[in-house]
Amino acid sequence: MRTRFGAFMIIGSFAAIIFVFSVMHILTPDLPSSKTENRSLQAFPAIRGIPSGNFQSQFNNYYSDQFPFRDSFLSAYTILSMQSPNIYVRKKFISKDGWIIPQDFSYSHQTMELAADAVNELYEVVQQADKKLYFTLVPQKSYLFGYKLPYPELTEKEKAGYFASHLRNEISLINVADIMDALSPEEKEDLFFKTDLHWNGKGAYFGFKEIIAGMIDNGDLTQEASIVDAQFDLVEYEKAYDGDLNRNLSYLVPKDRKVPYMVYQGSMDLACEIYQEDGSWQSASFNKIFASGLANYEIDYNQAYTYNLGRYIVTNKDSLTDQKILILKDSMQNPTTGLFSVVFRETEIVDVRNIKRVTAKEIIQESDADVVLIFYHTSNLTGEMYQF
Amino acid sequence: MVFSSLIFIFLFLPVMIGLPLIAPLKWKNPLLVLLSLFFYAWGEPYYVLIMIISILINFLSGIAIDRHEGRMRKAWLIFALVFNLSLLAVFKYTGFFVENINHIFGLSVFTPSISLPIGISFYTFQSLSYIIDVYRNRTRAQESLISVALYISLFPQLIAGPIVRYTTIEEQIRERHITLLSFGEGVRRFLLGLGKKVLIANTLGEFVDLAFAYSPVNLSTSTAWLAILAYALQIYFDFSGYSDMAIGLGKMLGFEFEENFNYPYISRSASEFWRRWHISLGTWFRDYLYIPLGGNRVGLARGARNLFIVWFLTGLWHGASWNFVLWGLWFGFFIFFERTAIGKSLIGTKYLSRVYLVLIVLIGWVMFRSDGLSYALTYFQVMFTEHGNAVANVNTIVYLRQYGISLLIGILAATPMWELISIKIRGLSVKWHEIGQAIFYTLVFLLVILSLVNSTYNPFIYFRF
Numbered sequence: 125m126r127t128r129f130g131a132f133m134i135i136g137s138f139a140a141i142i143f144v145f146s147v148m149h150i151l152t153p154d155l156p157s158s159k160t161e162n163r164s165l166q167a168f169p170a171i172r173g174i175p176s177g178n179f180q181s182q183f184n185n186y187y188s189d190q191f192p193f194r195d196s197f198l199s200a201y202t203i204l205s206m207q208s209p210n211i212y213v214r215k216k217f218i219s220k221d222g223w224i225i226p227q228d229f230s231y232s233h234q235t236m237e238l239a240a241d242a243v244n245e246l247y248e249v250v251q252q253a254d255k256k257l258y259f260t261l262v263p264q265k266s267y268l269f270g271y272k273l274p275y276p277e278l279t280e281k282e283k284a285g286y287f288a289s290h291l292r293n294e295i296s297l298i299n300v301a302d303i304m305d306a307l308s309p310e311e312k313e314d315l316f317f318k319t320d321l322h323w324n325g326k327g328a329y330f331g332f333k334e335i336i337a338g339m340i341d342n343g344d345l346t347q348e349a350s351i352v353d354a355q356f357d358l359v360e361y362e363k364a365y366d367g368d369l370n371r372n373l374s375y376l377v378p379k380d381r382k383v384p385y386m387v388y389q390g391s392m393d394l395a396c397e398i399y400q401e402d403g404s405w406q407s408a409s410f411n412k413i414f415a416s417g418l419a420n421y422e423i424d425y426n427q428a429y430t431y432n433l434g435r436y437i438v439t440n441k442d443s444l445t446d447q448k449i450l451i452l453k454d455s456m457q458n459p460t461t462g463l464f465s466v467v468f469r470e471t472e473i474v475d476v477r478n479i480k481r482v483t484a485k486e487i488i489q490e491s492d493a494d495v496v497l498i499f500y501h502t503s504n505l506t507g508e509m510y511q512f
Numbered sequence: 513m514v515f516s517s518l519i520f521i522f523l524f525l526p527v528m529i530g531l532p533l534i535a536p537l538k539w540k541n542p543l544l545v546l547l548s549l550f551f552y553a554w555g556e557p558y559y560v561l562i563m564i565i566s567i568l569i570n571f572l573s574g575i576a577i578d579r580h581e582g583r584m585r586k587a588w589l590i591f592a593l594v595f596n597l598s599l600l601a602v603f604k605y606t607g608f609f610v611e612n613i614n615h616i617f618g619l620s621v622f623t624p625s626i627s628l629p630i631g632i633s634f635y636t637f638q639s640l641s642y643i644i645d646v647y648r649n650r651t652r653a654q655e656s657l658i659s660v661a662l663y664i665s666l667f668p669q670l671i672a673g674p675i676v677r678y679t680t681i682e683e684q685i686r687e688r689h690i691t692l693l694s695f696g697e698g699v700r701r702f703l704l705g706l707g708k709k710v711l712i713a714n715t716l717g718e719f720v721d722l723a724f725a726y727s728p729v730n731l732s733t734s735t736a737w738l739a740i741l742a743y744a745l746q747i748y749f750d751f752s753g754y755s756d757m758a759i760g761l762g763k764m765l766g767f768e769f770e771e772n773f774n775y776p777y778i779s780r781s782a783s784e785f786w787r788r789w790h791i792s793l794g795t796w797f798r799d800y801l802y803i804p805l806g807g808n809r810v811g812l813a814r815g816a817r818n819l820f821i822v823w824f825l826t827g828l829w830h831g832a833s834w835n836f837v838l839w840g841l842w843f844g845f846f847i848f849f850e851r852t853a854i855g856k857s858l859i860g861t862k863y864l865s866r867v868y869l870v871l872i873v874l875i876g877w878v879m880f881r882s883d884g885l886s887y888a889l890t891y892f893q894v895m896f897t898e899h900g901n902a903v904a905n906v907n908t909i910v911y912l913r914q915y916g917i918s919l920l921i922g923i924l925a926a927t928p929m930w931e932l933i934s935i936k937i938r939g940l941s942v943k944w945h946e947i948g949q950a951i952f953y954t955l956v957f958l959l960v961i962l963s964l965v966n967s968t969y970n971p972f973i974y975f976r977f
Binding site for chain 2: 125126127128129130131132133134135137138141142143145146149161174175176177180183184185187188189191194197198200201204208209210211212214230232275277278
């Protein structure tokens with residue numbers, strides 16, 4: 125710095141920026157949540173946390189979370205990233221035709237083996253409870269759409285095969301992912317949302333059919349459970365679909381405009397019960413848990429299908445069979461709830477990460493289900509979902 | 513709390529710079545001490561007591577040394593040395609010592625897990641330099657507790673250096689002047705450091721973390737080289753960026769700290785590298801250990817011994833692990849080698865010397881970054897294709913696309929090229945140079961804010977499951 129003029133300019137701009145944002149931080153009201161990040165934002169922390177250091181770390185988070193124009197900054201960053209030569213923007217690849225493909229996860233063999241061991245251990249529990257255990261691998265988006273990436277090798281397909289190879293032979297594996305992978309690109313694209321991680325209603329129907337066919341082939345269901353396409357109608361709603369991948373990109377990619385459902389044309393007499401935190405069950409209508417947001421024009425995956433409820437049961441007095449199924453699931457299962465109810469008298473859905481007071485093993489031991497199905501996608505191969 | 517955070521820049525910085533600026537003269541130093549202790553206590557609510565005790569002990573020891581002669585003077589020196597080194601030993605090296613004793617003697621002594629107080633390696637070395645300089649009569653003991661406290665706890669250099677000698681800022685503690693030009697230069701220097709840390713170091717750090725997340729056997733040879741090059745740049749911009757911020761903040765408060773980095777990667781020898789890299793640490797070990805041991809004026813064998821001790825401890829100072837010690841000794845070996853005839857002729861060459869230096873530095877960084885010696889050995893095997901890995905694969909291309917520009921910017925910015933360009937522009941027009949600088953640093957600041965906000969981006973990845 126050689127001149128007072130130069131010093132004045134640099135001090136002036138530095139001070140002005142600090143002043144503006146500092147003052148705005150104080151004056152603007154705190155926001156409770158971030159839509160872009162789908163999470164709650166840190167509120168002003170309790171003072172009693174000072175001695176332990178909790179106040180300080182929470183205050184750091186609070187200051188960052190409530191920074192003025194935060195969402196605008198995140199959008200600006202996303203836009204800049206999209207202009208760069210980076211393959212991934214916020215760990216997502218965006219194709220020229222508007223498909224968002226998430227960057228695949230990489231797991232060590234050791235962590236996958238631990239997860240497979242947990243499933244094998246669960247098999248013992250299932251067997252003692254005199255039930256049959258199925259494991260279905262459904263495709264996470266990056267598994268199927270590697271051809272859209274500039275380098276298809278970036279999808280880590282081998283890990284699903286590695287995981288499956290460590291499951292006991294007695295566990296019936298239905299690899300929906302590989303069956304879907306054999307479809308043509310156009311067929312695959314018909315089964316998934318462009319801007320969401322998940323498949324749509326048509327993709328879920330495809331997976332459901334393969335699972336039922338697999339159970340029939342294994343003799344755990346009779347032919348009366350066979351799914352006939354003619355019994356289902358495709359219904360598509362015109363919506364502005366809030367894809368979860370697009371949400372993390374500040375909705376900069378054009379939204380999907382259709383939300384499809386495969387609607388059973390036969391008779392359904394549905395009743396639902398939702399497990400409460402105090403251990404009781406609360407009755408609810410099917411419409412309360414499935415497609416609860418259908419009346420909205422802007423709709424996301426949860427509202428279109430179901431939320432990740434911890435545990436609930438759907439009974440259908442007009443089901444094709446008298447059998448009962450217990451499904452340990454992740455979010456890919458959500459559109460299939462109504463479909464399984466077509467076949468099974470009772471469909472119990474359990475999301476392992478959202479149940480309290482009881483474990484999956486205990487549920488299995490208490491349940492009178494005939495079949496236990498683990499319904500996970502091809503990148504869900506480790507972690508808390510395997511804490512049964 | 514780190515300088516490169518939103519809370520520091522927009523909440524603490526205005527207070528910690530603004531209040532001392534407007535405070536009456538007699539309150540400036542006490543206020544700075546309070547603010548510095550508050551800054552430290554924010555991250556270490558309990559360990560701030562350790563710092564306060566250290567300040568008191570060093571203050572009293574300095575006075576005691578100053579007021580005694582002969583054996584008592586020496587006794588107080590030893591007391592202060594033992595106190596400061598014990599602090600470091602207990603908090604930083606207890607676990608390391610116990611693990612090694614267990615390993616060597618086949619014991620199962622309980623290994624305590626003691627969390628490391630932030631900045632202890634820096635402020636204990638500062639305290640040691642003060643005590644030793646008083647003992648050596650290089651300076652008189654400071655009679656004001658506030659002044660000693662200010663020297664030890666001054667927040668700009670407290671967490672990550674540079675290691676400031678008391679004699680450097682003795683006068684400035686008593687009297688300092690802040691002008692528009694010096695404050696402006698402080699702002700510029702702070703923003704330079706902020707840009708280096710956030711825009712270059714943090715970006716390259718993402719690549720390094722990805723590459724080092726798993727076993728090196730998963731890497732191609734070229735990715736292994738790119739990753740360690742990225743790490744070399746990351747650590748340089750991280751550390752030198754932090755030093756720039758410290759120097760900048762010091763200037764804003766009226767303090768002039770000495771430079772800590774001087775484009776180390778343009779060096780031609782390991783000796784030169786260490787005259788350009790973390791200068792305050794290198795000179796500390798030179799002045800307080802190497803020279804008192806006799807330096808290189810004691811014959812070949814003892815000179816080698818002195819080098820071994822200094823570089824052993826330099827490595828150990830960086831971390832309580834054998835790979836850090838090995839890293840230190842690695843440089844010690846090459847400094848010794850460069851004193852031989854072959855070494856001298858090598859470092860005298862124009863281009864080969866630079867290739868030599870880059871190679872030994874990159875190999876050194878592998879030891880520094882690795883999570884243990886076994887990991888480092890495997891990494892070397894991958895680098896030199898001894899592990900049968902592919903020369904390149906799709907991930908190499910992905911990393912180059914994601915981080916290639918940052919790597920290029922980093923390589924160029926690690927040379928004095930930009931400074932030379934700046935000097936040339938200034939020679940053409942001072943006014944336009946200053947305008948350009950102001951615009952440039954304002955843009956840097958805005959990009960830093962963008963990056964810092966984005967670094968707190970933390971989506972709930974429910975859909976992962």
